[in-house]
Amino acid sequence: MDWRWDEAEREFLRALELNPELPTAHQWYAAHQAKTFRPDEARASTLRALELDPLSLVIRNDLGLIHLINRDFPEAREAWLRALADDPGFIIPPLLPPSIGSDGG
Amino acid sequence: MILASSSPPFFLHRLDLMEGDLAGAEEWGRRWAARTGSMTVEEITLLTRAVGDEALRPDALGLLDDWEVAPGARWHDLAFYRVLLGDNEGAIRVLSRGTPGGGEDPLRRAPVRPPRESACSNGALPVGRIRVAARPAAGLRMTHDPAVAVPLQDGGAPAHMIEPLLPVVGP
Numbered sequence: 453m454d455w456r457w458d459e460a461e462r463e464f465l466r467a468l469e470l471n472p473e474l475p476t477a478h479q480w481y482a483a484h485q486a487k488t489f490r491p492d493e494a495r496a497s498t499l500r501a502l503e504l505d506p507l508s509l510v511i512r513n514d515l516g517l518i519h520l521i522n523r524d525f526p527e528a529r530e531a532w533l534r535a536l537a538d539d540p541g542f543i544i545p546p547l548l549p550p551s552i553g554s555d556g557g
Numbered sequence: 558m559i560l561a562s563s564s565p566p567f568f569l570h571r572l573d574l575m576e577g578d579l580a581g582a583e584e585w586g587r588r589w590a591a592r593t594g595s596m597t598v599e600e601i602t603l604l605t606r607a608v609g610d611e612a613l614r615p616d617a618l619g620l621l622d623d624w625e626v627a628p629g630a631r632w633h634d635l636a637f638y639r640v641l642l643g644d645n646e647g648a649i650r651v652l653s654r655g656t657p658g659g660g661e662d663p664l665r666r667a668p669v670r671p672p673r674e675s676a677c678s679n680g681a682l683p684v685g686r687i688r689v690a691a692r693p694a695a696g697l698r699m700t701h702d703p704a705v706a707v708p709l710q711d712g713g714a715p716a717h718m719i720e721p722l723l724p725v726v727g728p
Contacts (some may be wrong), residue, residue, distance in 0.1 A: 513568075543592055
């Protein structure tokens, strides 16, 4: 895997230009912003994604992580508790076999 | 056993550990383990209790040793527990190595975080002090191909992509 961060930035911005109302675009752009050490921007993008899709548990789960990155521990806790309040059984399952890089639970 | 994490119960377990609430961490951890099977209830209980009980640390570190050589182990989870257990050198070793199952390779073409001034009271490296180099640092070598599959969630869930490398351990 090659890490073409600048190219990713351009593609995210293009996606948002094409559809600024797409929650997933904001959500994934937030991940990119977090990975490129722009936590404040990542938080804004995640909040925008949640505004567009307020029932999304995965986005709310991400919001907790963004708050954690921003050292907002109480806010992180609130986001995760809120996700569990909306769905006590909420779990992101593993989708790939461990041998090729699974992530889940 | 494979470590896996991306869901609220596990994050709350980790957050409680970071804030020193071992009872809360154990409760969330047991709930997460029972629900996912990613590790056993006994294993996460051992790891949690060992944070506050040095007598349990050899067993806990032995468990991490076993996981470190297992396929699919997530290097940042392993490093997280090692720091909490006082094994900073082991944490650095894990972070330096990374694993194909860890979601990404920390030493391959990742962005470099700007330096931060914060420091941990226990001597652990906070996130901001870990510079992610574009190539292996002196004395390190790459042990695997950097190609890593990126797991996708239904509807897009990049939590695995934004999970902090190594959260700051609280005082």
